Amino acid sequence: MVVTTINKTQLSYLLAIVAAEYVLGLVPQGTHEWEKFVEPKKLKSVSHSSNTQHQAIHYSTTISHSAVLRRELAVFLVLMSCLDPACDTSSLS
Numbered sequence: 001m002v003v004t005t006i007n008k009t010q011l012s013y014l015l016a017i018v019a020a021e022y023v024l025g026l027v028p029q030g031t032h033e034w035e036k037f038v039e040p041k042k043l044k045s046v047s048h049s050s051n052t053q054h055q056a057i058h059y060s061t062t063i064s065h066s067a068v069l070r071r072e073l074a075v076f077l078v079l080m081s082c083l084d085p086a087c088d089t090s091s092l093s
Helices: 010-023 040-049
Strands: 002-006 053-060 076-082
Antiparallel strands (some): 002 076
């Protein structure tokens, strides 16, 4: 299972809502809802409740950018998990 979402941080609010919707007009106003942004611990708990194993969360500032050094600066989250014990999620760690 692979899930991508927007991290619930102040930076992601500024970039996804204020900048993308209101300043730059990249997406229509109201596209993003702050209440639906996800914190990493919530993403992990959803994965745990689905009985998956070998989970890895990748923290990124952009969809194509490599992992960030400080997780609180991450705008995007990518969760990879699988049911198969032989699954390798190390490439996302």
